[in-house]
Structure formats: C-alpha cells, structure tokens
Amino acid sequence: MKKGIKSRFFSRRRSLFTIGIICSVIIAFFTIIGPFIWNADPTATDYANQCLPPSGEHWFGTDNNGRDVFTRVISGAHLSIGVALAVVGIGAAIGITVGIVAGFAGGAVDTILMRIVEIMLSFPGIIFALAVLGTLGNGTEHQIIALAAVRWAHYARLVRIETISVMNSEYLPASRAIGNSKLRIVFRYILPNIIGRVIVIATLSIGPVILAGASLSYLGLGAQIPSPEWGLMINGGKEYIRQAPWITVAPGIAAVFTAFSFNLLGEGIGDLIDPRLKEKAEVD
C-alpha cells in the first residue's frame, strides 16, 4: 500500500480550484450579463425562420417556434441556477440548524429529529417532489419547495454526523471545563469545525440539484411552457430530434457544463480546506 499512504497533499491542489473558478466565471458572465447583450425575447415566436441550423447569426440555431436557442439557453441558465441555489440555500439553512440541534442536544431530541430525517431520506426524492408538485400545482416556486423539502434531510444528516464527531472530541469537554457558555461553544467550537465541510458538500450538491430541477421540468412538473428552462427545452426538442437535434443538444450540454463546473468548484474548495474531503454529497 505504498501508494495509499503517499500524502496527496500537493497533487494539483491549486489547479482543481482554478478550473472551477474559471468555469463559474464563464457561467456567471452568461447568466448575469448575457441577457443584456442577447436581449432578444426568449419567448417571442418567429415562425419565419423555424429549425434553422446553427449559423453565424443564431449560434445554436433556432427551435421549432423560430426562437433563438442560444438566447433561450442563457436565460434558461438564469432560471436553473437560480432554482438550484435557492434549493441548496434553503435546504442547507434548515439542514444545518436541525443537524446541529440534533447533534448538540443528543438524547430524545436527537432520536426524534433523526427519525424524521430517516423517513425523508428513505423516500425517493422524485416521488416526493411529484407528490408535492401534483398537489400544490406546477411552477418554479413549487419546484423549489419540492426539491428543498428533500435536500434539507441530506444536509441535516451530514451536519449531525460532523457535530457528533466534534462533540466526542477531546477539546469539547475542555471548552466546557474552562467555562464557555453553551452558545459560545456552538459558535466558537462546533460551527468553525464543521462549516468547511458543509460548504464543500453544499457546493458539490448544486450540480445534482440543477439536474434534478431540469428533470422535473422535463416531466412537465417544474417550469411551464414557454419559459426557457433547460429540461423543458430538451422535452420540447424531442419530436424534432431527427431534423433539428441542436434544439435538444444545446441545453443538454449547457446543463452538463454548469453542473460539472460547480462540481470542480466544490472539489477545489475541498482540496483547499481539507485534502481528505472527497466524500460526494448525496443526491436525490
């Protein structure tokens, strides 16, 4: 096991992070600034030039309603990433609080909270999202609620494991013995020691959440026609797959690129904070 023990401390530590940053900058450029440059209205139909192949004017060609695919992909990015960040944000916030409370309080509180988390986790995320969307009705807001309702359980479980490992550490009773109040222990001892891992796990989970959101829209339960959501575009382009494949291929590549760059960003941060941090976040 000579190789196993070799410290990977110095292998390409910086590079992963830099690639991640570059990709995120590109995405940020397109999503924030993009709409101002390519300000054609993504939903305006223009039957004159339907299904044009990619050309100088239409980089990604046009779809069956004559809309420029490139503009739609950019404004779609706005939507998809926005939804994903919202879901991860809400999920992480609830997850962290529940995780720390469960880990810190222990005993009955811990068991009850963990039973709830277990039931949430042992349930297929998509089915739960379908149930929520089926009842509350479609639309992006409900999509965020549906996805966040499952994500928080993942974060809660991981945060609890981290909190418990801090609770069982040597320095916790010492912090108690020197006279720290409970609140100070949570904020000065527990949070700093787990926040690094939580950020990495949150960043790593943005990619999968984008894909989950897109698949919900693909099934027609998330964003509704005519909004330029990637999942929806891919579903829309399905019929024209033979003559105009770019309608489906373009949003697909955009989704893969975005998800992958968030993954690189997450692993990059992980390498910086703590090289052993390679565990991937759960995905629903």
Place this chain on the structure above:
Amino acid sequence: MKKRRITKKIIKRVILFFIAMFVLSVVVFFLARLAPGDPLQAFYGEALDTMDESQIEAARQRLGLDDNLFVQYFKWLGGALHGDFGLSLKYKMKVQNVVNPLIGNTLGLGITAYCVVFALAIVLATVAALHEDDWLDKIICKVGTATYYIPSFWLGVVLVLIFSVNLGWFPSSGAYDVGKQGDIGNRIQHMILPLIVMIASHFWYYAYMIRNKLLDEFRKDYVLLAKAKGLTRRQIVWKHCLRNVAPTIVSIMAIAIPHVISGTVVVEAVFGYPGIGNLAVESAKYHDYNMLMMTVLLTGAFVFIASFVAQTVNEEIDPRMKVTKEIRW
C-alpha cells in the same frame, strides 16, 4: 441467544415499518386533499362545464369527496386494508387494477439496474483504489464523473436519437411491441436503452463513495502491519480491506434504493416505459389523488422493506456491537 436477538430485532423492525407506512399514508392523503385544484376536473374533464350544480354535487357525493377530511381518510383506510385503494380518477377504474400489470415492469427494470450498478461500482472502486493516483485511477474518475453529470433524461433522448432513430437497433419506447407480450426477447430489447441510462447515471456515484472508503481503509495502521507480515498488495485488499469495507457497502446499498427508484421514474417517463414511475408522473400531472396515493405508498413500502433488510444484514456482519457512549457533558 443469537437467534433470539435477531428475532427480537426483526419484530422491532416490523412494527417500525407499519408505523412508517401509516405516517406516510396520512401525510400524502392530507397533502393531496388540502391542495388547490378540483379532483372532479380530472374525472369528468370538459364534461364538468356542462353539468349543472346538482349533478356536480351528486358526483362529488358519489366519489365521497364531500364529507370532512378525517371521515374520508378513514373510509379510504378501511378500503385500503381490504385491498381497495379507491378509484383512479383518470383511468376510471380501481387503482390497483391499473397498477398490478405495471409493477412487474418497474421491478424488472429497477432490480436489474440496481444489481448491475453495484457490481460495476464495486469492481471499478477496487480497481481505482488499487491503482490510486496513477493513470488508470484518473481515467476511471474522469469518465465516471462525466457520466454522473450527464442528466439521465438528456442521455435518454440522445440514445434514442442514435440507436433507435438512426440505427434502429432498439425500440424507442414501451415495454413490448404490440401483440408480443409474452416474447421475453422483445421485452429485453425494450429494456436495453432504459437500463443503459439508469446504469450510466448512477454507477459512478456509488463507485466513488466505495473508492473513498477503500482509500480510508488503506490508510489504517493494520494495513501497514499486514504489509509487514509479508502480504502482497492484492492479498491485503482481498483478505482485509474489502472485508472491512463490506458493512459500509451494505449501508450504501441501503441508501441507494430510493435513489435508484427515483432514477426509474425519470427513465420510465423518458422512454414511455409503462411502469409505476410513469404512472406516478401522470397522476401528479393530472391530480389523480388515489393513483398518486397508491404509487407513493407502493414505493414507500418497497423502500422501507429493503432498507430494513439491509440494516439487519449490516448489524450481523459487523461484530463490533457499538455500545452507546454517554456524551461527556
């Protein structure tokens, strides 16, 4: 003594299972009922506009939608216990008659995908861990991460484009061609593309986890001692590390069940493959509450049973019965 311990645990698990199912049914039932949107719309469709007030009232009464929620729930529960899960508003027949033929398809797809995914994951993880940080490990990691990030519905569409539209090798949807219901060969042909999508989008996630657990195991002191005992690298992995990672693999397999089922839902929708997943999507779209209830409960039951089995197996494999340590406070 050992036998008594296991039976005691199983009883505990069974009770927990029924409680979980009960909680699930209550949650989904009330979620469905409290939501906006009118179930009658799904049942009668356009005809609803032509019906006047009294007819609508009668229809609501007949479908039992008018009494208060608790009564509705208990009426539903009563029926459920006798196997009658109420009417599917969309298909206008008993829910379970709609579901029964489809269970086979979903289970077939799900279980085969599950087994192949884990076989592949374990093999790849071991190979990658053994060759840690050399070219083989890097390639496996890069390819794996790439497949993981390709959205399954997009991969499905692309595969359909290549294999069924252009090459015509595999059918693009459905579980079997019309009339060839019994022909196994035909059914398998229909399952190929969905299976590829399922496996491609899942295997790396677990392979990566198992690989990391193996790498952690390599860093443990007993591996250094095993090396000092004169064992070769392969022997150490086979005799010690894999054996010690087994409990973790089993717990990963337990967590994986809900993920794989989610995957089945999406794949069924993409390929129009008639199964529970597809049904769930439709019932969500058209607010077909009873159908939604049925699909949710079915998946829930399947998931709970599988994870309880995995947990029991896991506790048997790991001899270190963990004694709960009082948190020093």
Place this chain on the structure above:
Amino acid sequence: MSGEPVIKTEDLSVEFQVGNGSVKALHDINVSIYDGEVLCLLGESGSGKSVFGNSILRLHPDNALVKGKIFFNGQEITALSDKEFLPLRGAQLAWVPQSAASSLNPLKSIGKQVDEVYRLHVENDKKKARENTIDLFRLLGLPRLPELADDYPHELSGGMKQRVLVAMGTSAFPKFIVVDEPTKGLDAVRKREVIKRIGHMQKTHKSTMLLITHDVAVAESLANDIGVMYAGEIVEYGSKDEVLNSPKHPYTRGLINALPQNGFHAIKGFSPSASDMPTGCKFNPRCPECTQECIDGHPKLIISESEKHVARCYHA
C-alpha cells in the same frame, strides 16, 4: 558479540520529501546487532528511532528517501528490488508495531490474524497454525485460552493486544524482530507484565531483536546493548551497564536524572523539531557543558573493536 552480525547498517540515513524541502529524519547510523542479542534504541519522540525500525522492513511511505546500506546476514537487502525483498518481510524480518490498539484488523478474530503469518510463511495448514498460535499465546501469558483466539480486538485490553502483536511477530520464527514501543500507553502493572513476557519469549526463541522505546526501565530489563538517539542521530552507544551506569553523553545523563526515582531533574529547553535543526552538535542549545567547539563542529561517533562504549561529544 560472536560471528557475523544479523543486522549491520552503514551510513544509513532517511529523508522525507515534504512540500518543496526535505526533512532529515535519520542520519549516518552505523550499528550491528549480533545473533540472539537485543539492541535497544533509547530516545524520545521525534528522535527518529521508529524511522530506523521501519527502514529495515521498508515500511516507509514512498516520499521517503533511504540512503546507505543495510545488511541482513551479510546480504545487502537495501539493494533488493521490492519483489526480491517481499519473501523476507514477515518470514525472516518481523515487526511489532507501536500503536497496538489500531494495528489489529477490527473485523477479524485475533487468532485468525496470527495464524495468517504462520500459514503464509511456514505451512498453510489451519490446524497446525492455530496450535502454534495457542502455544505462543500461552507463552505470552494470555488468559482464557483457547477461546480467546476467537475474540475480536475490541474485546481485549491494551496489554493483551500488545502481546497478541508480539505473538504475531514471532509466529513464523523470524531471524530478526523489530519491537516498536511495546509499553507505550500501558500502566505500571501491565508494563511489567509485557516486559517479562517479551524477555521470556526472546530467551526461549533466542531471537535477535531491535527494541525501540523511550522508557529506560524497558531498556534496563531487556537490552544487551543500548543506542541513545537524539534528533536523528545516535549520541551514545555501548553495553547496557556502561550506558546506564556510567553515561558519557550529557543527554543520556539528563535522561537518567529526569527519571522519577532519580528526582525529576529536567533537561531544560525542548527537543528540536526536524525543520529547524541547530548547527553543530544537535544537543548544544540544551547542553550544560556546551562550549564553542560544540557549536561549530559536529562530533563523530566511531564504534571500533577496541572502543565499545562511545559518545558523540567532545567532552565525553
């Protein structure tokens, strides 16, 4: 002191590449251990004594650079390739690790783990291997035999785990055993027990042993020769009585005086960390008899036939 030494080292030094620099953990060690004798390396944490033990069995992680030669029964083992070296490890050269608690495979019974060595190197026969293991356990005074062999490591106490590791090291009757800190973390009573058992084991098997410890009591009861190590170097070398009763090097004197029974006279200052090593004699910042000569020059340690008891100090 008869015949060809089992283990002989010539200018052995070990460096670890860390980041862009490299850390010298061990430099120019010249030592020979004769058949049936016990050399004890006495030194504190960070003195590189474990590094020496590991380099004989080539257990270093691959960012280690080993220079110099190690001879085993006259054959230069440092020249062997990994493949050629493999049959030696575990069969002829054995190793008893320092962290007993974590060195046993938690999910395998201790009996199976000890059998493994016998079946690998002596004879792949389950029954004979288990008999050999039980004899060794009895020799090491472990209770509840033979059922104990089927217990798991977490069911054993620290002292018992340590003795299981000793049994594991000797179950293939190796020519040479490295025993690394057998008494670390054990309390007084169990420490005495482990020392007695190891001594008894060494005498019955007449095994050649390299004993690594920071505890003078262990050295006193088990060693034939003692090498006192400080900051990666051997600072004093000689027979047990000479080194312990009439120590030549100030550090050895400091070590002995710091013992509780000698009244806790501490050596002032801290042992240098590998990154900022003092120039000249490594001990000069803490040495009461330090002169300018000690700061400039770096005293040598020459072991010769005539001069057995030597120290690396100008005023020895």
Place this chain on the structure above:
Amino acid sequence: MLEFKNVTKQYRSGMFGTHLTKAVDDVSFCVGENERLGLLGESGCGKSTIAQLAMKLLKPSKGSIEYNGKNIKHMSRSEMKNYRKNVQIIFQNPQQVFNPRMKFRETISEPVRIYNLASSPEEEKKIISEHMEMFGLPEELFDRYPQEISGGQAQRIAIMRILMLKPEIIIADEPTTMLDVSVQAQILELLKEVMDKNNITLIFVSHDLDVVRAMCKRIMVIKDGQVVEQGSVDDIFDRPENEYTRMLVDSLKE
C-alpha cells in the same frame, strides 16, 4: 473545600441496557485547603471518571459532590461560573485539548475574556505576556495551531491558561503519561512550583507510582471504582495494609 459523598457512576451497556458497569462505586472523600491528594490506580479503575465527575463533565448516578458545602448539581448559573473559575482540570493528551481551528492567540485570551479579568485590552495583553514569560513560552506561539506545537509546549499553555484564573483547586488527570520522560520532568517541576507559589490544592490522577510519590502528600488507591486504601505517602509506600496496594508497590520496587 471539595467533598465526594458516596458517589456512584454506572453505565448501561449490552443489547438492551440490562448490563450495568460501575465505573465509580460509592466513593467518599474530601479535600481541604492547600492539600496534595493523589488518586492512584491501574488504567480503567475509574480514577479519570472521578476527575470528570468533580468537573461536572459527568453527572453522578448516586451520591453528591459538594464544593464549600453546596451541591454542585443545584448550583445557579453564577455559582456555577464561580465553581468553574475555582476548579480547573489539566487533561491527558495536550494536543487534542485545544480547538484545532483556533489560533493560540484566541485560545489563550479565552479565559481572560470569559471571566473578564482585564478591564481593557492593554491590561489583557499585559496579563497574557506576563504569564507567557513566567512559563517560558515564545510570543510566536500566538499564530500557531494546536497541531503545530509539541506535547510539552501544549501542556504548558494548558497550565498557564488555568493559572490565569487563579483557581483554588487543580485536578490533573494523568498530565504527563503521553509525554516523554524529560518533558514529563519539566511539566511536573513547573506544576510543583505553581502549586507552592499560589498554594493551590491539587488532585493528581495517575497510574505511575513514582510520579504520585513525588507530587502528593496523601494518596487514595483505587481498584474497580472503589477506594481500597487511603493514607499519607509514607503509609502507602512503606506500610501498605491492603494486599492490592502491596502488589502495586512491590511492582514499583523491582
């Protein structure tokens, strides 16, 4: 000052908590002003548990612990804060006792902040640098993390931090077992000096007979959670009554 009244601490273990293990079994003793009490016993005999019970890190299953006559269980927040200030503990492995994410600058100033011993930042700096010199610790330690320093230095910082609070009682839970012999001598010498100068009461937990003999005046021998013998250093070492103590002492003499 500090009194244990038939204190018992038991743990539930086994499949359904049927199996009770008594870490501490009906222990009673009291510690007065400026006393040096040694808790002697093999590892796993419950002496560390006693130390943690005294520090209210563990709750006793039976009996009570009183400080100046007041049961520590029913202390109000302010009384508890005062108790914490006056009763401090030195732990066994120094490196792991500090928050790995906190530089020593903050760890050292923590006690001053909690008990606001300094009215102004300058005063705080003065107290800290005073103590740093007294313990021979270099200023550049401030920006170091716990993993970056040696065991000996870490233990010095731990003792310094405690000393800033000027406690009445210090409980040392095997402070030197993890350290090398020479470093152990330094720490014990330092501890002795600190004790004498500020006449602080010491409860010294250890399994090492020589160390206990050097540090303490009165010794309690503990076996399986019970006090088997109590007496002055000379009684225990020269005239042990209990045969377990005799066995312990003999194994030292050899």
